[in-house]
Amino acid sequence: METTRLIIVAVGGQGNLLASKVLGEAALLAGVPVRMSEIHGMAQRGGVVESAMVFGDAESSIISDGEADILLGFEPAETLRAIKRCNKTTQVITNTAPVPPFTVAVGLGTYPDVEEIKQLIQAKTAGLVAIDAMSLAREAGSPMSVNIVLLGALVQTGALGFDRDVVEEAIRRRVKPAFLDVNLKAFDLGFKAAAGV
Amino acid sequence: MHKLLQDLPGEKIMLLGNEAIARGAVEAGVAFATTYPGTPSSEISLNLFQMSQESDLYFEYSTNEKVALEVAAAAANSGLRTFCMMKHVGLNVAADPLMTLAYVGVTAGMVILTADDPAMFSSQNEQDNRYYAKFGNLPMMEPSSVAEAKDMIKDAFELSESLKQPVLLRTTTRINHSNAFVTFGEIKPRNTKGRFEKDPHRCVTVPAVSRGLHVKVLEKMKNAARLSDTSSYNFVQGQGPLGVITNGVSFYYAADAVKDLGLTDRAKILRLGFSNPLPRKMIADFLKGCEKVLVVEEGEPFMEEAVKAIAQEQGITISIKGKSDDLFSRLFEYDPAMVREKMAAFFNVPYTPKPSVDTSDIPEIPMRPPNLCSGCSHRATFYEVKQAAKDMDVICPNDIGCYTLGFLPPLSMGDFVICMGSSVSSSCGFSKATDQKVVSFIGDSTFFHSGITGLVNAVFNNHNFTLVILENDITAMTGHQPHPGVDMDRFGLSGYGRVNIEKLVRAVGVEHVSIIKPFKVQKSIDVIKEALAFKGVSVIISQEPCALYAKSLKLKKIRPFMVSDKCVDHRDCITTIACPSFYLDKDNRVAIDANTCVGCAVCAQICPENAIRPLKQ
Ligand code: SF4
Ligand code: SF4
Numbered sequence: 001m002e003t004t005r006l007i008i009v010a011v012g013g014q015g016n017l018l019a020s021k022v023l024g025e026a027a028l029l030a031g032v033p034v035r036m037s038e039i040h041g042m043a044q045r046g047g048v049v050e051s052a053m054v055f056g057d058a059e060s061s062i063i064s065d066g067e068a069d070i071l072l073g074f075e076p077a078e079t080l081r082a083i084k085r086c087n088k089t090t091q092v093i094t095n096t097a098p099v100p101p102f103t104v105a106v107g108l109g110t111y112p113d114v115e116e117i118k119q120l121i122q123a124k125t126a127g128l129v130a131i132d133a134m135s136l137a138r139e140a141g142s143p144m145s146v147n148i149v150l151l152g153a154l155v156q157t158g159a160l161g162f163d164r165d166v167v168e169e170a171i172r173r174r175v176k177p178a179f180l181d182v183n184l185k186a187f188d189l190g191f192k193a194a195a196g197v
Numbered sequence: 198m199h200k201l202l203q204d205l206p207g208e209k210i211m212l213l214g215n216e217a218i219a220r221g222a223v224e225a226g227v228a229f230a231t232t233y234p235g236t237p238s239s240e241i242s243l244n245l246f247q248m249s250q251e252s253d254l255y256f257e258y259s260t261n262e263k264v265a266l267e268v269a270a271a272a273a274n275s276g277l278r279t280f281c282m283m284k285h286v287g288l289n290v291a292a293d294p295l296m297t298l299a300y301v302g303v304t305a306g307m308v309i310l311t312a313d314d315p316a317m318f319s320s321q322n323e324q325d326n327r328y329y330a331k332f333g334n335l336p337m338m339e340p341s342s343v344a345e346a347k348d349m350i351k352d353a354f355e356l357s358e359s360l361k362q363p364v365l366l367r368t369t370t371r372i373n374h375s376n377a378f379v380t381f382g383e384i385k386p387r388n389t390k391g392r393f394e395k396d397p398h399r400c401v402t403v404p405a406v407s408r409g410l411h412v413k414v415l416e417k418m419k420n421a422a423r424l425s426d427t428s429s430y431n432f433v434q435g436q437g438p439l440g441v442i443t444n445g446v447s448f449y450y451a452a453d454a455v456k457d458l459g460l461t462d463r464a465k466i467l468r469l470g471f472s473n474p475l476p477r478k479m480i481a482d483f484l485k486g487c488e489k490v491l492v493v494e495e496g497e498p499f500m501e502e503a504v505k506a507i508a509q510e511q512g513i514t515i516s517i518k519g520k521s522d523d524l525f526s527r528l529f530e531y532d533p534a535m536v537r538e539k540m541a542a543f544f545n546v547p548y549t550p551k552p553s554v555d556t557s558d559i560p561e562i563p564m565r566p567p568n569l570c571s572g573c574s575h576r577a578t579f580y581e582v583k584q585a586a587k588d589m590d591v592i593c594p595n596d597i598g599c600y601t602l603g604f605l606p607p608l609s610m611g612d613f614v615i616c617m618g619s620s621v622s623s624s625c626g627f628s629k630a631t632d633q634k635v636v637s638f639i640g641d642s643t644f645f646h647s648g649i650t651g652l653v654n655a656v657f658n659n660h661n662f663t664l665v666i667l668e669n670d671i672t673a674m675t676g677h678q679p680h681p682g683v684d685m686d687r688f689g690l691s692g693y694g695r696v697n698i699e700k701l702v703r704a705v706g707v708e709h710v711s712i713i714k715p716f717k718v719q720k721s722i723d724v725i726k727e728a729l730a731f732k733g734v735s736v737i738i739s740q741e742p743c744a745l746y747a748k749s750l751k752l753k754k755i756r757p758f759m760v761s762d763k764c765v766d767h768r769d770c771i772t773t774i775a776c777p778s779f780y781l782d783k784d785n786r787v788a789i790d791a792n793t794c795v796g797c798a799v800c801a802q803i804c805p806e807n808a809i810r811p812l813k814q
Contacts (some may be wrong), residue, residue: 003210011565021211021374021376024211024376024378025211028211028378033205034377034378035375035377036375036376036377037374037375037376038374038375038376039318039369039374040557047565047566047567048565057452058453058533059448059449059450059452060379060446060449060450060452060453060533060535061371061375061446061449062371062532063533064532064533064535065534065553066534066550066551066552066553066554067533067534077266077562077563078565080559080562081562083554083556083559084304084553084554084556086553087551087552087553088552088554089553090554092266098562099781101563101564101566102565102566102568102775102777103563103564103566104563105689105777105779105780106771106775106779106780106781106787107278107693107771107781107785109563109564110563112560112561112562116560120558120559124554124555146543174326180205
């Protein structure tokens with residue numbers, strides 16, 4: 001079986017870990033072996049959370065620089081920061097809604113221009129899908145569903161090779177019933193938005 | 198029911214490494230578990246704690262790792278299967294009982310878990326605790342994956358019981374914090390009623406007894422060595438003249454590298470999962486079939502040195518390499534690409550790494566340093582101490598917890614941190630060695646852990662400093678575990694006592710004790726000034742629950758603040774306390790994010806223009 005390596009980067013609190021659990025569940029449903037590891041050391045104090053998922057026939061669960069097949073970024077500057085994990089053939093999916101670090105929020109640093117971020121990623125990788133996941137999450141009914149919007153976009157690209165049904169079933173299994181409708185809608189909006197780009 | 202208590206053998210479920218370990222312990226019939234929380238081991242204890250509420254498993258958060266191990270040692274000598282877990286540096290605290298417990302041994306299975314942290318994701322050093330196994334004469338096992346960790350702990354209990362020795366189980370962060378599918382096994386019935394059979398010639402380690410016990414422990418390790426040589430956790434994978442010896446997560450990096458480099462027909466891997474005592478015969482046999490051998494292990498050259506010694510005894514002169522200038526480092530974590538590159542170099546096979554993208558033209562991306570939360574009372578306390586000590590030459594020893602982050606600007610409070618409890622004892626030293634004023638900080642949990650002994654020392658030796666105890670009612674850093682000062686009623690749990698820090702500090706003999714409520718800024722500054730003026734040991738207890746914890750318990754009604762147009766934009770709030778709820782709005786003026794502000798009102802009190810007000814809702 002082909003090996004697919006996916007890196008997910010996010011800011012603490014954006015729901016990265018739930019997103020990777022959904023994908024893990026989807027892999028189980030699809031019969032694809034999967035290994036995952038996450039780094040969430042001091043993330044709850046405002047840092048970056050990164051998870052790595054390796055699908056298919058590999059044994060190790062971490063992804064070295066230059067070796068990601070897919071990069072899924074929940075925050076544009078963090079997507080750009082993670083670009084060293086990519087190579088010329090990497091498919092990148094990113095949210096375009098910034099979450100400025102505190103230093104920037106108070107004027108002690110400058111946040112890179114989002115258009116420039118997009119151009120840089122576009123030029124260096126095989127393809128970029130950039131969507132405003134925050135607006136779509138709000139449209140779905142909760143800003144907390146940014147993670148699932150992005151999963152929709154990821155599945156639409158086909159890079160992961162999972163059918164949409166499988167991932168939706170995984171969402172049903174992993175998301176609390178009270179939030180299910182919002183999340184399924186978020187998934188659909190993300191899926192459609194990515195198709196339109 | 199707690200998901201890890203489910204009696205569903207064969208069920209496949211996705212678990213975090215730490216959950217898998219907790220489940221493995223339950224399947225092994227563990228009846229007694231103790232810990233002091235520490236990342237990357239914290240979720241093991243969290244899950245066992247929750248399960249203990251729903252079953253007859255005994256679990257406790259002890260005051261520190263030494264206490265945890267001593268409590269556990271008694272249970273394991275009363276016939277109960279016992280599990281004691283901690284992070285790598287925690288084993289240093291527990292090292293004293295550990296060394297002697299190895300002599301005494303146990304009557305029921307006992308596993309001591311050390312969660313090592315290569316690359317220091319959340320630790321103050323990256324020590325390699327395999328040496329404790331060797332140092333203390335303890336068998337050690339090391340899993341390579343989440344699923345293996347769950348099964349290995351069961352065999353570690355069996356091993357411990359057959360040798361009557363505690364067994365060390367060593368994990369690394371990559372196992373503790375990875376997710377994988379594991380298959381539930383049967384849950385062994387728990388034996389929760391123990392009995393201690395007196396045996397002074399084993400259990401009372403006076404010199405005459407210990408001399409005999411040292412002989413016995415060496416015999417036990419001889420048995421352990423025989424078991425290691427036949428253990429299924431030590432195995433060879435593949436065949437060929439090129440040899441790789443590896444352990445832990447490195448095994449998978451090595452296995453992938455062999456495949457990726459096309460060496461499947463030429464290389465074999467010896468994976469060591471029962472790593473102390475090492476399987477010497479197995480290693481010798483392996484070496485005899487090799488032309489050259491690469492040792493792939495994170496951390497220190499623990500296996501490498503042993504393998505070289507075995508080769509010497511056997512008269513084997515092949516090249517054996519691991520850590521060296523041109524191969525592996527003793528620093529940080531390994532990763533698959535790095536292992537592949539070093540293996541290619543050592544075995545002389547061509548390899549071109551996938552080129553990473555060129556990052557030379559990427560603009561500078563602002564860092565995201567960790568930060569004290571919005572409305573964290575530590576921020577207020579640091580600010581107040583800073584104000585009170587404004588004109589003094591002060592040294593501020595700090596300790597291990599969220600408040601360590603106080604060293605970051607603009608607070609910049611924290612001049613010396615080495616380990617849990619060190620702020621108090623180092624203050625003793627600084628105050629004697631210098632003429633500077635010393636003000637040190639410690640959290641409540643850390644104070645119970647090991648700050649209190651330093652305070653006793655300070656009173657007895659008549660030192661001169663001010664200790665600020667940050668009492669926020671919880672162990673915040675590791676994810677909100679209780680400690681002896683916590684009101685367990687808040688968790689809806691009865692049957693616990695509670696230790697009052699103020700009474701304790703007074704009882705130790707501290708003469709100048711004051712309490713502040715850090716959200717009352719000016720009043721706190723006045724009280725702190727008084728404490729600083731005292732000659733001798735003074736203690737300030739700063740009382741305010743952790744903001745995150747208070748939020749999760751809905752202890753207070755949150756009333757966010759806002760910046761009114763009285764603001765003249767000198768930004769004192771940002772430059773002095775830097776609460777992460779501040780930001781600059783479209784017009785480049787200071788604003789407060791109402792979604793994250795918890796309404797502590799500290800910024801309102803420091804704004805000289807009185808521009809910060811509660812938001813009318
Ligand atoms: S009141 Fe001020 S200091 Fe307190 S949380 Fe809100 S913005 Fe931060
Ligand atoms: S978790 Fe609690 S103690 Fe830690 S920084 Fe946040 S508010 Fe402060």
